[in-house]
Amino acid sequence: MADRTSSSFQLSGHKGRLVIIAALFCLGALGVWVLAGAGAQEPDPGGMPDANSPRVTVSHPIVRSIIEWDEYSGRFHATDSVEIRARVSGYLTEIAFRNGERVNTGDLLFRIDPRPFEAALDKVEADLAGAKARYETASKEVKRGEDLIKNATISREVQDRRVRDALLAEAAVLSAEASVADAKLNLDYTELRAPVSGYVSDYRVSIGNLVIADQTLLTTVISHEPIYFEFTISEADFLRYARVGRDHDRVVPIGIKLMDETDFNHEGVVSFIDNRLDPATGTMRVRAILENSDGLFVPEMFARVRVAASDRHDALLVEEGAVLTDQSSRFVWALDAEDKVVQKRVTLGPLIEGWRVIRDGLTADDRVVTKGVQFVQPGLKVMPKLETALPRAGASSLPGTSPRER
Numbered sequence: 001m002a003d004r005t006s007s008s009f010q011l012s013g014h015k016g017r018l019v020i021i022a023a024l025f026c027l028g029a030l031g032v033w034v035l036a037g038a039g040a041q042e043p044d045p046g047g048m049p050d051a052n053s054p055r056v057t058v059s060h061p062i063v064r065s066i067i068e069w070d071e072y073s074g075r076f077h078a079t080d081s082v083e084i085r086a087r088v089s090g091y092l093t094e095i096a097f098r099n100g101e102r103v104n105t106g107d108l109l110f111r112i113d114p115r116p117f118e119a120a121l122d123k124v125e126a127d128l129a130g131a132k133a134r135y136e137t138a139s140k141e142v143k144r145g146e147d148l149i150k151n152a153t154i155s156r157e158v159q160d161r162r163v164r165d166a167l168l169a170e171a172a173v174l175s176a177e178a179s180v181a182d183a184k185l186n187l188d189y190t191e192l193r194a195p196v197s198g199y200v201s202d203y204r205v206s207i208g209n210l211v212i213a214d215q216t217l218l219t220t221v222i223s224h225e226p227i228y229f230e231f232t233i234s235e236a237d238f239l240r241y242a243r244v245g246r247d248h249d250r251v252v253p254i255g256i257k258l259m260d261e262t263d264f265n266h267e268g269v270v271s272f273i274d275n276r277l278d279p280a281t282g283t284m285r286v287r288a289i290l291e292n293s294d295g296l297f298v299p300e301m302f303a304r305v306r307v308a309a310s311d312r313h314d315a316l317l318v319e320e321g322a323v324l325t326d327q328s329s330r331f332v333w334a335l336d337a338e339d340k341v342v343q344k345r346v347t348l349g350p351l352i353e354g355w356r357v358i359r360d361g362l363t364a365d366d367r368v369v370t371k372g373v374q375f376v377q378p379g380l381k382v383m384p385k386l387e388t389a390l391p392r393a394g395a396s397s398l399p400g401t402s403p404r405e406r
Contacts, residue, residue, distance in 0.1 A: 054376055054380070056382050056383070056385070058370060060388075061368060065313065067313075068315075071305070075231075075300055076228065076298065076301045078222040080222070081220065081223070081299070082222075084110070084220065086211040086218065087213055089211060090117075090190065092112055092208065093112065093207060096108040097109050100200065102199050104197045109218070110218055112189075123183075131173040132176075139166050141165070142162050145162045196223050199221070202219065205218055225293055227299070229256060230285060232281070241307075253267065254267070254305050316358045316363075322368050329345050330346055339382055340380065341379065341381075344366070
């Protein structure tokens with residue numbers, strides 16, 4: 001019994017020593033933490049950078065020769081679009097094309113029964129022959145009367161009547177000739193030919209149907225080469241373009257991108273700007289012209305167009321990620337000669353494949369923070385790593401692709 005009590009006492013004493021040792025360890029750790037906290041100080045933004053100073057990547061803005069572009073949406077339109085309607089009434093006897101095929105100027109499309117018009121032509125030609133015969137006889141009578149009047153065989157009154165009859169016969173000849181010309185024209189109109197080269201639509205009237213002059217639509221012909229592309233620009237853009245080209249005539253290049261394409265591979269030029277703003281929308285209609293030898297572009301097809309908004313010029317560019325914003329303006333973080341962070345407010349131009357044009361606020365010698373911008377503040381001394389800013393691989397087209405979305 002005494003041994004059991006002694007063992008319990010020894011065990012309790014051992015546990016007590018462990019508790020005391022753990023408590024002393026905790027108090028020591030707390031003291032070290034307090035001393036460390038008392039000795040710690042806020043980093044001096046203007047002092048030498050230390051291990052706690054942010055590490056940032058900086059680069060100089062790049063200078064590139066660029067053309068700025070604006071981007072719009074629009075549709076293709078045919079340079080020529082003709083509705084084929086008959087000029088004379090009659091029954092359709094022939095359709096000389098296949099639906100949708102390409103036709104050239106002068107190709108036969110339709111034929112109306114020519115027999116009534118041939119008969120009408122024969123009649124007026126016969127009338128013309130009679131009129132000419134009467135005129136010839138009247139002319140001879142006038143000549144004969146000139147000799148008779150000298151001998152006083154006929155009176156002046158009789159001679160005047162002969163002259164009058166000759167003039168009336170001459171007028172009848174002219175009228176008959178006009179009737180013949182009209183009959184020939186109507187006969188020609190029985191053949192309907194393509195007025196322009198292009199693609200013909202399907203025929204709207206079958207053979208045997210009556211065609212009414214100037215009313216019945218037979219088909220349409222639309223030219224495809226060259227082709228127009230029309231779009232609208234805002235009044236502000238129109239003024240900007242007008243000021244750029246105010247002192248000289250400019251050939252304004254454009255690029256076209258179809259809905260399944262990623263680049264503006266199709267080139268053209270602006271050929272027409274309307275002479276008035278649309279009062280309903282406040283926009284100006286603009287037309288460009290493009291070659292279409294392969295027939296890829298079709299009227300009413302939708303596409304995007306980019307328009308040269310400037311002449312080629314040198315511009316300062318920085319990475320888009322370096323440009324920040326506050327409530328009132330855009331800015332970038334830059335470093336001064338002592339590697340301290342300074343805020344520089346900038347005026348922005350268009351975005352060019354991930355690079356932002358800087359119109360004002362920077363020089364080519366500035367060091368702009370491009371990585372680590374979230375860790376800096378004005379006046380903070382940092383540890384910079386200078387990196388050469390280069391366009392991405394294959395971006396040889398960097399100068400000149402700067403769409404402003406419309």
